[in-house]
Amino acid sequence: MSTGKITARDMLYEEPGPKTRLTVRIVTGISLAALAALAAAVVYRFYATGQLDPKYWTFFGRITTWSFLGKGLIGTLEAAAMAGLIAFTAGFFLMLGRISPFRLLRGLCTALVEFTRGVPTLLFIYFFFLVVPQFGIRMDAFWKISIPVAISACGVVAEVLRSGVNAVPKGQTEAALSLGMRGRSVFLKVVFPQAIRYVIPALIAELVIVVKDTTFAYVVNFPDLMQNAKVLISNYDALLSVYLVTAVIYILLNFFLNRLSVAIAARQKRTMKP
Amino acid sequence: MSISQLLAQYGEEYVLSLLTTWKLTAICFFAAFVLGILITVLRVSPIRPLRIFADLYVQIFRNIPGACLLILLVYALPYLNVLLSYFTCVTLAASLIPSAFCSEYLMAGINTIAPGQIEAARSLGMTFPMILRRVVIPQALRSSVLPLTNLLTATMLTTALASQVPLKPRDLTGLVSHINTHAVGGVMAFLISASLYCATAVVIGQIGNLIDRKVRILR
Numbered sequence: 001m002s003t004g005k006i007t008a009r010d011m012l013y014e015e016p017g018p019k020t021r022l023t024v025r026i027v028t029g030i031s032l033a034a035l036a037a038l039a040a041a042v043v044y045r046f047y048a049t050g051q052l053d054p055k056y057w058t059f060f061g062r063i064t065t066w067s068f069l070g071k072g073l074i075g076t077l078e079a080a081a082m083a084g085l086i087a088f089t090a091g092f093f094l095m096l097g098r099i100s101p102f103r104l105l106r107g108l109c110t111a112l113v114e115f116t117r118g119v120p121t122l123l124f125i126y127f128f129f130l131v132v133p134q135f136g137i138r139m140d141a142f143w144k145i146s147i148p149v150a151i152s153a154c155g156v157v158a159e160v161l162r163s164g165v166n167a168v169p170k171g172q173t174e175a176a177l178s179l180g181m182r183g184r185s186v187f188l189k190v191v192f193p194q195a196i197r198y199v200i201p202a203l204i205a206e207l208v209i210v211v212k213d214t215t216f217a218y219v220v221n222f223p224d225l226m227q228n229a230k231v232l233i234s235n236y237d238a239l240l241s242v243y244l245v246t247a248v249i250y251i252l253l254n255f256f257l258n259r260l261s262v263a264i265a266a267r268q269k270r271t272m273k274p
Numbered sequence: 275m276s277i278s279q280l281l282a283q284y285g286e287e288y289v290l291s292l293l294t295t296w297k298l299t300a301i302c303f304f305a306a307f308v309l310g311i312l313i314t315v316l317r318v319s320p321i322r323p324l325r326i327f328a329d330l331y332v333q334i335f336r337n338i339p340g341a342c343l344l345i346l347l348v349y350a351l352p353y354l355n356v357l358l359s360y361f362t363c364v365t366l367a368a369s370l371i372p373s374a375f376c377s378e379y380l381m382a383g384i385n386t387i388a389p390g391q392i393e394a395a396r397s398l399g400m401t402f403p404m405i406l407r408r409v410v411i412p413q414a415l416r417s418s419v420l421p422l423t424n425l426l427t428a429t430m431l432t433t434a435l436a437s438q439v440p441l442k443p444r445d446l447t448g449l450v451s452h453i454n455t456h457a458v459g460g461v462m463a464f465l466i467s468a469s470l471y472c473a474t475a476v477v478i479g480q481i482g483n484l485i486d487r488k489v490r491i492l493r
Contacts, residue, residue, distance in 0.1 A: 004454045012410070013320055014396060030492050032323045045354045116477030118427065119468045120434030123447045130454035196482070215339035226342065240353045247342050254337035 038174055055239040060245065065232065072228030073249065079146045079214045079224060084207055086150035109158070116155030121213045124148035129220050141222040147274055149213040161200045164195035197268065204261035207265025208254045215250070223250060284453060284463075291442040292470050298368065298433040298445060299474075305369035310376025317381060328377070335374035343367045344435050350472035359369035360439040367430040372425055400482050408409050415488045423482025427475045446470055 016024060059065050097109030125148040125260045132139065168191050176186040217224040229246040231241050281288070316328035336342075347363040358366070385409060395405045435446035444452055446467040453463045 012318055012392060013402065016320070017388070028321050028323060031321050035323055035327055045356075051353060073332040114490050115468070115472055115478060116473035118431075120431040120447055120471065121438055122434040123450060123464065123468055123471070126437075126447065126454065127461075128453045130451060131464050133460055134454075134458050134460060145311060184333035218341070226345075240350045243342075243350050247338055250339050250342055251334055251337040254339075254387050255333055258337065 011113075015146055019087050020110075031111065037163045046162035050149040051240050056174060056236075056241040059236050059238070062242070068228055068232060069225065069246070069249070072223060073226035075222065075228070075252075076211065076214050076224040076226075077218070079142060079149070079217060079222060080207070080211045082142070082146040083149040083153065083210050083214065086147065087153035087157050087206075087210065090150065090154035091161055094154060094158035095165065098158060099165060112156050113155040116151055117159075118154075120153065121149060121152040122216060122219075124151050125216050125219055141217075141220045144220040144221045145214060145224075149216075152213065158204055160199050160206065161195065163202075164197075165191060167198045168194045201261040201265035201268070204257055204264070208257045212250075212259070241265075277466075278464050280453075280466065281473060284329045284444065284449070286442070287449055288446075288466060288470070290468070291446045291449040294436070294441075294443050295430065295433055295471070296444065296474070298365065299426070299430040301365055301366040302372065302433060303429045306372035306376050306429060307422075309373035310380060313373065313377040314380040314384075316431070317377065318384065332374045332377050335370045336378065338371070340367060340371055340435050340437065340457070341433055346440060353404070353415070360441055364433070364436045364439060364441065367435055368429060371432060372429045375428065376425055378420070379418045379425065380414055383418040384410060386417050387413050413491060416491055419486040419489060420482060423478060426478050426482075428470070430474060430478075479481060 035225050043052075045230055091183075092207050095107050098113065100106055100109075126141065128144045128148045129169065172190055172194065173186055176190045177183075183189070197213055218227050218230065221227070225246060229242050233242045236242070312326045313331055317332070319325060344363060344367040347358060347366055348360065351358060391409055392405060395409045396473045400408065421493045433445060434447040436445040437451055440449060450463050
């Protein structure tokens with residue numbers, strides 16, 4: 001993963017001499033053999049237990065399989081997008097509370113941020129799955145997954161936004177005020193738009209966590225990727241292959257989100273000189 | 275249920291659950307830290323296959339959802355004749371994921387060291403192990419105190435996965451789901467667990483800040 005910049009990782013060694021080069025080459029050969037043996041052992045395990053049988057894999061050649069998994073993926077993305085939207089809105093207001101001049105409000109918002117950051121998502125999900133219905137409130141499965149996931153993300157979003165606001169130079173506020181702008185419009189028109197730009201990479205990274213948390217949708221029976229994978233498993237009686245493919249889909253999705261975040265951060269470093 | 279009723283009936287279980295969550299967190303964090311260091315060593319080693327393997331490891335485990343990994347360990351591995359206990363599965367899942375993040379933080383810590391420092395150390399005649407021991411590792415560790423504190427909290431949150439398998443004694447999340455499926459535990463049952471998690475997280479955070487203030491390198 002070269003970023004083109006020389007980092008300490010590449011600097012740890014000096015240019016190797018002939019002796020070291022030989023050692024490196026030998027160890028490379030040994031490690032290559034060891035890794036190959038590991039891979040072979042895994043594949044053999046699959047073979048020996050009959051998991052390489054075509055019946056477990058051929059249905060991935062059918063369009064219906066992929067359209068069904070795709071539907072689940074769309075469910076995942078919808079829940080994640082809604083959770084992200086709620087978390088962003090709630091995080092925005094929590095952030096406003098944390099930087100407000102009113103002590104009580106500041107304390108309350110700090111406590112809320114700490115609370116949402118210190119409690120596992122699963123506990124929030126169980127709250128909406130088991131406790132909320134005890135009050136006779138009926139909710140769609142979609143909300144039962146997206147709201148708790150949003151709650152557990154909003155504290156982090158608030159902190160990320162706050163760090164962005166703090167990163168905007170003070171001179172910006174002073175200049176806007178000296179132009180006669182009011183406090184609120186200074187914040188909304190000058191400070192916040194710049195703050196958002198600083199923190200877009202961190203917000204995307206948080207979106208990865210939101211996507212991961214939506215996998216608990218099976219708890220509330222929401223048809224996301226994981227839930228649809230379960231249906232496929234009972235249809236084709238193929239557990240291992242389906243779960244492996246599902247895991248790979250999740251990994252790729254989050255990998256590309258992370259990549260996007262890194263790419264935007266790198267671009268900002270080039271274009272936004274402090 | 276009122277709080278006194280809850281504590282009378284489930285007080286002991288709450289204590290057991292808190293201890294279970296703490297135990298899981300401690301075991302998993304230790305395992306994640308050791309694994310993270312090993313993987314980081316592979317990632318900075320000059321052996322290309324090992325570098326690629328370790329990079330792949332990190333990408334897999336930092337991007338896989340916890341539920342997905344746990345389900346693979348619990349339900350898929352038996353098809354390969356690998357039978358692990360529920361406790362092992364939870365511990366594995368809650369160690370592998372944080373280990374990838376641990377390695378990422380350590381790499382970031384290494385990358386904060388200016389390349390000039392390593393050149394300087396080398397020109398002073400230090401050998402590679404000496405450079406690692408005296409220049410790289412101390413600085414990398416000192417600048418990763420806060421990330422590692424966050425990792426400890428994240429590990430604790432990940433151990434909530436234990437509620438997805440039948441485990442005895444239950445963890446804090448599992449207990450809430452147990453109480454609420456057997457009785458009307460209400461908001462209180464949830465709040466007790468939540469505040470126990472939260473208090474632990476706050477204490478971890480405070481200790482982390484304290485250590486960080488002591489060892490941070492002011493640049």
